[in-house]
Amino acid sequence: MAAKPYGLIATFETTPDVYHAAEKVRDAGYKNWDCITPFPIHGLDGAMGVKRSNVPKFSLCGGLLGFTTGMSLIYWTSAVNYPLVVGGKPYFSPLYAFPVSYELTILFTAFATIGGMFFLNRLPMHYHPVLKSDKIVSGMDDKFHIVIESSDPKFNLAHTKALLEQAGGKDIQELEA
Amino acid sequence: MSTHAATAPAALPSESKSSSCACAGKALGVGVAGIALTIIGLFVSDGHAVALSWLTGVTFWTAIAIGMLMLVMIHHILDASWSVVLRRQFEHGLAAFPWLALLFSPLVIVSLTGTHDYIWSWMNPEHVIHGGHTVGHDPLYVKKAGFLNLPMFVAMTALCFIVWIWLSARLRKASFSQDLDGDLKWTFMNRKTAAFGLALGAVTLTLASIYWIKSLEYHWFSTMFGVWFFANCVRGALSIGVLMLLCLYVRGDLKGILNTNHLHSVGMLIFAFTVFWAYVTFSQYFLIWNANVPEETFWYNLREITKDGAPSQWKYVGMLILFGHFLFPFLYLLSYKNKIIHGRIKPIVIWILLIIAVDLIYNIMPVLKADHGHGDPLPFLSINLLWTATSIIGVGGVFFWAYLKSFPKAKLIPIRDPRINECLTHHE
Numbered sequence: 001m002a003a004k005p006y007g008l009i010a011t012f013e014t015t016p017d018v019y020h021a022a023e024k025v026r027d028a029g030y031k032n033w034d035c036i037t038p039f040p041i042h043g044l045d046g047a048m049g050v051k052r053s054n055v056p057k058f059s060l061c062g063g064l065l066g067f068t069t070g071m072s073l074i075y076w077t078s079a080v081n082y083p084l085v086v087g088g089k090p091y092f093s094p095l096y097a098f099p100v101s102y103e104l105t106i107l108f109t110a111f112a113t114i115g116g117m118f119f120l121n122r123l124p125m126h127y128h129p130v131l132k133s134d135k136i137v138s139g140m141d142d143k144f145h146i147v148i149e150s151s152d153p154k155f156n157l158a159h160t161k162a163l164l165e166q167a168g169g170k171d172i173q174e175l176e177a
Numbered sequence: 178m179s180t181h182a183a184t185a186p187a188a189l190p191s192e193s194k195s196s197s198c199a200c201a202g203k204a205l206g207v208g209v210a211g212i213a214l215t216i217i218g219l220f221v222s223d224g225h226a227v228a229l230s231w232l233t234g235v236t237f238w239t240a241i242a243i244g245m246l247m248l249v250m251i252h253h254i255l256d257a258s259w260s261v262v263l264r265r266q267f268e269h270g271l272a273a274f275p276w277l278a279l280l281f282s283p284l285v286i287v288s289l290t291g292t293h294d295y296i297w298s299w300m301n302p303e304h305v306i307h308g309g310h311t312v313g314h315d316p317l318y319v320k321k322a323g324f325l326n327l328p329m330f331v332a333m334t335a336l337c338f339i340v341w342i343w344l345s346a347r348l349r350k351a352s353f354s355q356d357l358d359g360d361l362k363w364t365f366m367n368r369k370t371a372a373f374g375l376a377l378g379a380v381t382l383t384l385a386s387i388y389w390i391k392s393l394e395y396h397w398f399s400t401m402f403g404v405w406f407f408a409n410c411v412r413g414a415l416s417i418g419v420l421m422l423l424c425l426y427v428r429g430d431l432k433g434i435l436n437t438n439h440l441h442s443v444g445m446l447i448f449a450f451t452v453f454w455a456y457v458t459f460s461q462y463f464l465i466w467n468a469n470v471p472e473e474t475f476w477y478n479l480r481e482i483t484k485d486g487a488p489s490q491w492k493y494v495g496m497l498i499l500f501g502h503f504l505f506p507f508l509y510l511l512s513y514k515n516k517i518i519h520g521r522i523k524p525i526v527i528w529i530l531l532i533i534a535v536d537l538i539y540n541i542m543p544v545l546k547a548d549h550g551h552g553d554p555l556p557f558l559s560i561n562l563l564w565t566a567t568s569i570i571g572v573g574g575v576f577f578w579a580y581l582k583s584f585p586k587a588k589l590i591p592i593r594d595p596r597i598n599e600c601l602t603h604h605e
Contacts, residue, residue, distance in 0.1 A: 042604040052513060060511065087469065095466055098459065 006129035006177040007033075007149040008160055010169025011138070015041055018144035021167035022047040025146060028163055032152040036130070036139035055116045062112020063105045070101030129175050147175065201581035208574020214567040218560075226545055226561045228296045229393075232284055233541050234568025236389055237413075237534055238576045239277045240406065243382050244414025245270045246341060247407070249348055250371035250378065253364075258599035259442050262434060262590045266421040267414065268352050271345035272583035273576045278338040280572055285331055299325045299395040307551040317396050317472070325395055330388055337381040344374045349583075352591055359593035382407055390537075393544040397476045401461035408454035413533050415447045416526035421580075423519055430589050437517040438603045444516025447529065451510065455503040479543050483553045490556040494539050502532045538565055 012018040015037075022035055026049040035044060074097035078084065083091045118124070130136055130147055139145045146169060148160050157174075164172050215234075218227045245267040252260050287295050294301035294312075299321075302313030312318050318325065347370045355363040383403030391402045419440070425431045465473040480491040506529055515521045542561060543554035555561060591597060 042602070056511075056513070087467070089467075095463055098463070 004150055004177060005157075005174035007147050007151075007155070007175050008157075008164060009130070009133060009135050009145055009147045009173050009175055010164040010167075011135065011171045012144040012146070012169060015144065017168050018146065019044060019047050021146055021164070021169060024167040025148065025163065028154070030148055030152050030154055030160075032149040032155075034147050036136070036145040036147065038140055038142060038144075054120060055113060058116025058119075059109050059113045062116075063109040065112075066104040066106070066108025067101050069108065070104035071097050073104075074100055129177055133173070133175055135173070150177075197581050197584045201578050201584075204574050204577035204581055206574070208571050208576075208578055211567045211569075211571025211574055213571075215564055215571055218564040218567065222560055222564060225295060226555070227564050228284065228287060229541055229545060230561055230564035231568045232296065232389065233534070233537050233565050234570075234572045235277060235281050235284070236541070237537055237569050238273065238572045239281070239385070240410045240533070240537070241413040241417055242270060242273050242277060242576070243341065243378070243385075244410035244412070245418070246274075246345060246348075247375070247378050247382075247411060248414055248418075250344070250374045253348075253367045253371035254375060256368070256596070258596040259439060259603045261594050261596050261600035262431070262439065263418050263422060263443065265352070265587065265589070265591050266418055266425075268349050268587070269580045269583040270414075270417070270421075270576075271349060273579040274338065274342045274345050276575050276579050277572070278342065280575060281334070281338070285334060288327065289331065297330070297392055297395075299392060300327050300330070321395060325392055333384050333388055337385045340377050340381045344370060344377065348374075352594075353587045355593050356588045356591060361595060364595055379403075379407070382410060390540050393541060394476055394479075396472055398473050399461050399465070399476075401457050401464075404457045405454070405461060408450055408457050409533050409536060412447060412450045412454060412529055415443055415450065416529045416533075419443055419447075419522055419526045423523055425589075426519070434590060434601060436603065438605055439600075440517045440519075440522055441513070441605065442603070444510060444522060447526070448507070448510040448516075451503060451506045451529075455507070458498075458503075479554055480539065489553065490558060491539065491543055491554060494535065494557045498532065498536055498539060501528070502536055506532075534565075534569055538562075 010021070012021060018035060018037065019041060022044060025033055026047065035041075035048060037044070071094065075092050079092035085091070089096070135143075135145055146164065146167075148155060148164070150157075154160075161172055215227060215231060218230070248260075249264055249267050249271070251257075252264050284296060288297065288300055292301065294304040298304045298306070299312055299318055302311060304312045306312055306315055323329075348367055351363040351366045351370070354360070383406070386403050386406035390406070391397065391399065422431060422435055422439070422443075426435050462477065465477060480495055481489065482492070483489050506525060509515055509525050515525065538557070542557070542565070545555045545561065546552045547555060590600075594600075
């Protein structure tokens with residue numbers, strides 16, 4: 001099979017090994033790659049050069065949308081569509097629209113946050129080439145892996161393999177696409 | 178929890194005793210100067226106004242100390258790890274309680290010996306209220322008289338301070354002792370103190386806010402008042418806590434100890450309490466606005482319009498509080514960077530402390546009426562604002578003097594706290 005592989009997977013025995021290897025891959029300038037670890041490693045995001053998540057931007061938009069929805073809903077229903085004097089209050093006041101707007105702010109923020117998270121993580125993802133490798137089993141148990149994808153602009157089978165070897169990676173294998 | 182108390186791996190700079198003592202002397206100097214200026218105010222302005230200014234000053238710093246007390250206990254009851262370093266600064270701040278009690282005592286003494294309606298009008302049954310009859314014949318007072326009377330006021334104020342001083346002493350002793358022997362029993366002792374202390378703290382801070390501030394207008398009803406006070410207490414304590422951490426970092430003590438994740442966590446907590454404060458304050462206003470009952474609405478009317486119906490200065494103070502106490506800090510603290518960059522978190526916590534002072538002034542000072550009786554409240558921008566400022570500075574100087582005097586008594590951070598390693602490596 002001469003098809004281009006999905007990428008290369010290297011195995012590491014300990015947390016410091018994979019942490020320092022991640023720093024090397026980051027410094028080599030790779031973008032499309034990931035670490036597979038059985039548990040969260042504090043500081044690995046920094047070692048991988050991962051930027052802060054963009055999910056808060058989705059949350060902010062959701063919140064603003066929720067607030068304006070609440071305010072306009074109350075304005076339209078009570079001052080435009082069906083004006084009714086209740087308790088001698090004005091047809092519209094932001095005061096009594098506030099509880100509804102507040103709740104909708106929270107609701108829409110929550111939806112936008114979880115939706116944004118799914119979107120940015122490209123979830124749900126029913127198939128991933130790494131799942132085909134038997135490495136994934138040890139990666140969920142007691143071993144650590146780094147996967148560099150061939151879609152990375154810097155990817156070069158020989159060079160990337162050399163980099164992973166030099167970073168201390170064992171048992172480097174090509175992943176079937 | 179590990180069975181052995183951990184020891185901090187970080188190099189711990191030894192406390193520079195002399196420098197903190199010099200600072201303590203300066204703080205005391207500022208405090209005495211502020212107090213002296215406030216006393217001068219007694220000869221320049223009306224004594225009633227200066228007394229209320231003093232009440233604002235003492236309440237401001239007592240609120241911050243209460244916030245510190247509650248946060249230390251919340252830390253222990255939740256077995257928190259990230260806030261171990263911050264907790265030590267709060268424990269030093271708790272040393273101020275006995276001095277705050279002393280500074281509050283003139284108000285009690287005046288109430289006991291001077292004219293009883295000098296500060297809290299309900300203390301004098303002969304006080305003539307709006308409409309011509311006296312407090313003693315006022316049904317709204319008679320119904321509340323079991324609670325609002327001089328012996329109860331003195332006893333409850335004393336009880337509040339005794340509870341706060343006692344809880345502080347227990348928490349400080351256990352934490353400081355652990356520095357020396359690393360015994361885990363101190364952690365468990367503090368957890369037990371926190372378990373009953375949080376309930377005691379909640380009751381006492383509510384009582385204090387009702388007796389000291391809310392009863393100034395004893396006709397008024399609000400079930401939110403204690404919660405409003407609590408929100409200010411905690412926000413003030415967190416803001417001062419950030420300032421303490423940043424100062425110690427600049428001085429070099431916390432280099433290698435304080436990281437961005439600590440500031441992020443404190444910043445998030447300040448943000449949360451910004452929303453909480455707004456929720457409580459809005460609820461109080463909204464329920465009164467909605468029900469529209471004169472016994473409740475008069476309180477806001479006093480702070481919005483003059484007798485002729487024209488907007489008064491207090492209306493704009495209210496607007497300042499709405500936008501400056503909630504909206505601006507809310508939007509500012511949404512940003513991650515504004516919470517972790519020292520130069521960005523510092524201005525906002527200073528602003529929050531200032532606006533908390535304005536919030537207290539808004540709740541206390543409008544009780545001062547133009548003709549000593551039932552006229553319009555004296556405006557916000559008056560000579561009384563000066564006496565409020567000198568009071569806040571005066572009590573603040575004493576507060577920091579107590580903090581700095583306590584500072585050399587313990588290690589910079591609780592080095593043998595079982596959670597100290599987790600705190601030093603705190604990660605998002």
